[in-house]
Amino acid sequence: MTRGAWLLLLAMGLACTPVTEDRATWGEGVSRVVEGTPAPEDVATVALLARRTRCSEPSPLLLCSGVLIAPDVVLTAAHCLDLFGPEGAHEVFLGRELMPRPSEEGRFVRVARAVIHPRYEPKTHAYDVALLRLASPVNVAPAQLPSAVVPMPGERVRAVGYGDTKDVDEPAGQRRQGVLSVTGVEPTLFRAGPSPGMSCVGDSGGPVFARDDAGRDVLVGITVSGDVACREEAVNVRVDALMGDFIEPFLALPAPAQGSTLSPEALCLEDCENDAQCPSGLACVVTEGIGRCLLPALREGDFGASCTEDVACGVGGLCARLEPEGTDACRCFTPCTPPPPDPEPPGAPSAGGCSSAPGLALLGILLLAGVVRRPWRAEFPV
Numbered sequence: 001m002t003r004g005a006w007l008l009l010l011a012m013g014l015a016c017t018p019v020t021e022d023r024a025t026w027g028e029g030v031s032r033v034v035e036g037t038p039a040p041e042d043v044a045t046v047a048l049l050a051r052r053t054r055c056s057e058p059s060p061l062l063l064c065s066g067v068l069i070a071p072d073v074v075l076t077a078a079h080c081l082d083l084f085g086p087e088g089a090h091e092v093f094l095g096r097e098l099m100p101r102p103s104e105e106g107r108f109v110r111v112a113r114a115v116i117h118p119r120y121e122p123k124t125h126a127y128d129v130a131l132l133r134l135a136s137p138v139n140v141a142p143a144q145l146p147s148a149v150v151p152m153p154g155e156r157v158r159a160v161g162y163g164d165t166k167d168v169d170e171p172a173g174q175r176r177q178g179v180l181s182v183t184g185v186e187p188t189l190f191r192a193g194p195s196p197g198m199s200c201v202g203d204s205g206g207p208v209f210a211r212d213d214a215g216r217d218v219l220v221g222i223t224v225s226g227d228v229a230c231r232e233e234a235v236n237v238r239v240d241a242l243m244g245d246f247i248e249p250f251l252a253l254p255a256p257a258q259g260s261t262l263s264p265e266a267l268c269l270e271d272c273e274n275d276a277q278c279p280s281g282l283a284c285v286v287t288e289g290i291g292r293c294l295l296p297a298l299r300e301g302d303f304g305a306s307c308t309e310d311v312a313c314g315v316g317g318l319c320a321r322l323e324p325e326g327t328d329a330c331r332c333f334t335p336c337t338p339p340p341p342d343p344e345p346p347g348a349p350s351a352g353g354c355s356s357a358p359g360l361a362l363l364g365i366l367l368l369a370g371v372v373r374r375p376w377r378a379e380f381p382v
Contacts, residue, residue, distance in 0.1 A: 039160050039177035040096060044068040044143045045207055047098050047162040047173065048080055048132075051089035051110065053297050055319040055330040056309050059099055062173055065161035065206030066092060067219060069145060070251055071137035075239070076205030077224050078116045078130040086114040086130065089281075089296040091324050094140060098162060099173025108324030110135040110281050112256060117246055126188065128224040129237050130205075131250050135258070135281060143219040145247070146240045149212050151182045151190050151220050157210045159192075159223055159234070161203030180208075180234060188241045190221060192234045199223045200230035208236050264303035264322065267293050268336035279303075280322035295320055295333075303331035 039045065046068060050061040063083060066076035074092055081088065095106020102108075113133040120127045151157055160177045178197020182190055192199075192208075199206075208221030221236030239247070260279040262270045271291050272284035278293035285294050292300045298320060305312075306328055307319040313332035323329040 037176060038096065039175045042160045042175060042177065042207075043094065043140050045160045045162075045175055046074055047093040047175075048074075048076055048205060049091050049093060049098075049108075050084060051091045051296060052108075052321050052324070053089070053295055054310075055307065055321050059101075060093065062098060062162060062202070063090070064202060064204045065223070066132065067160075067205075067207035067222070068094070068138070068140055068142045069219070069247065070142050071140070072134040072255055073142075073251060074111075074132040074134065075207075075219075075222060075247070076130055076132060077222060077237075078120045078128045079122060079125070079224070080205045081114055081116065081130055082122075084296075086116050087283075088114075089283075090114065090132070092132070092134065094138060095175075097174045107138065109138060110324050112281060115250065117242070125224045125235060125237075127237065127242075129222055129242060129246070131247070133255065137255075143207055143209075144216060145243065146218050146220055149210055149218040149220055150238070150240055151185060151208075151210050153182050153185060155182045155210060156180070156195055157182060157192060157208050157220065158217070159197065159199045159203060159206060159208045159236075161199070161206030161223065183233070185238075187238075189224075189235055189237050192236065193232060198230050199226055199234040199236075201226070262293060264331060267302050268300060282322075292336075295322070298333060299335050300337070301333050301335040303333055305332050306330060307332050 044067055046066045047060075047062055048064040048066050050063060052060055064076055064080035066074040066080075069075050081090070084090065090111040091108050092111060093102065093106055093108050095103050097103040098106065111132045112135040114130055115133075116130045117127040120129070122128075156179055158177055158179050160175065162173055162175055178199065179195050180192035180197055180199065181195035183193045184191040199208075203223045204225070206223045207219050208223060209217040210220045212218050219239050221239060224235055224237050226234040256276070261277045262272060262279060264279045267279075267282075270293075272278055272293050273291055275282075275284050278284050282293040282295050284291045294300060295303075298318075303320060303322060307313055307330050310317055310319045313319050318333040319330050320333040321330050
């Protein structure tokens with residue numbers, strides 16, 4: 001296998017879930033269950049994805065986990081945004097199972113804005129957290145934020161996430177849970193070991209819960225790193241250390257106004273000055289003084305009739321995804337300027353059509369260019 005293909009396969013498995021056991025047993029008398037168990041009640045835990053740009057994509061690209069702390073705000077790890085950056089295109093999935101196919105009760109929501117903690121240090125994972133503002137609020141009860149709850153050494157906590165369980169019979173993309181024991185507490189983080197569950201690569205950004213005196217689950221940590229084998233130690237940022245200067249000020253900000261001023265059908269003729277003018281979260285890209293609303297991985301173009309797959313858009317057409325879901329989410333894409341034809345051997349028919357870089361192809365390019373950073377502690381071999 002080539003180095004590029006090896007890296008691509010690893011990147012597709014960035015989100016790993018903990019080695020876990022059933023939540024009902026996370027008090028006393030648990031037994032080890034290496035393959036993990038579902039977490040059906042943790043509806044505030046979400047999967048963080050690269051935004052899907054083609055309606056014919058076989059599956060989403062799972063990046064990390066996260067947790068809803070307000071109807072339109074998700075808390076996750078800052079390094080989960082390394083692949084595309086805080087300005088990149090992301091969405092979240094709320095539901096029991098994302099892959100191999102999203103469960104019917106699940107929902108996708110576009111991320112409108114991402115903010116990384118100003119004191120984030122990638123090498124040490126200090127303040128390795130980010131806040132995501134969703135494009136629209138969801139009707140899901142957020143996680144309970146801490147007030148006086150601080151994890152203590154010896155206390156048992158519960159981690160939740162989506163991702164690889166290291167079991168071929170339990171694929172990534174299923175919401176799972178595991179119990180850990182706190183081994184050390186520092187001013188901005190706490191460490192935990194298996195009890196018997198264990199966080200692993202890709203649980204990054206996922207919630208860690210403790211129980212208060214009333215028996216309620218309280219969000220006390222965000223998973224950010226761990227040892228190479230996911231057997232000895234998990235490092236978690238303390239949520240209580242983030243409240244005053246990061247979480248509470250962000251929650252107090254008004255949600256940005258929704259709606260655009262430009263039409264998806266006429267983007268080739270209409271200039272933009274900022275992202276807010278672009279429909280469905282498209283980015284305003286200014287080149288030589290002219291701004292155009294673009295969808296990631298596509299060139300300048302218009303978005304016309306609704307579609308469900310590429311064949312509905314004619315020969316060489318592309319059915320592009322403007323919103324994560326909805327009857328009008330997918331539109332036929334037509335580039336403003338047709339791409340130059342590829343050189344063809346004599347007598348070969350012209351391919352024509354649109355030019356795009358599908359999600360996985362774009363990811364492969366980024367990997368080979370060395371753009372992708374490691375989403376777990378540096379010694380983990382990815």
